[in-house]
Amino acid sequence: MSKRLIPLFNRVLVQKIVAPSKTTAGILLPEKSSKLNSGKVVAVGPGLHGKDGKLLPVAVKEGDTVLLPEYGGTEVKLDNKEYVLFV
Known part of the structure; x- marks a missing residue:
């Protein structure tokens, strides 16, 4: 990212990870079967502070592969790439 x-x-x-539309043998896959709800974590915030003032870090780190909910998140476009921001 610049x-x-x-x-x-x-x-x-x-x-979001884009599923391949073709197999290595060249067989075209239907759009519904290739839909994956997974993505790669690009950036993570530092976390929240608890009632005692200690920092509670986020459970994931950059580079992790995660499962995404079907709905939710805020879409962000940066350098002609699409990202989703989750809480």
């Missing part, structure tokens, strides 16, 4: 987007608090920036 422009760096740093999430605040416990937010996580995820880039």
Whole structure:
């Protein structure tokens, strides 16, 4: 990323993984069967502070592969790439 987007608090920036539409043998896959709800974590906020003042870090780190909910998140476009910001 040429422009760096740093999430605040416990937010996580995820880039969706695009499923291949063809197999290595050249067979075309239907659109419904190739739909994956997974993504790669691009950036993570530092976390939230608890009632005692201690920092509670986020459970994921950059580079992790995560499962995504079907709905939710805020879509962000940066350098012609689409990302989703989750809380």
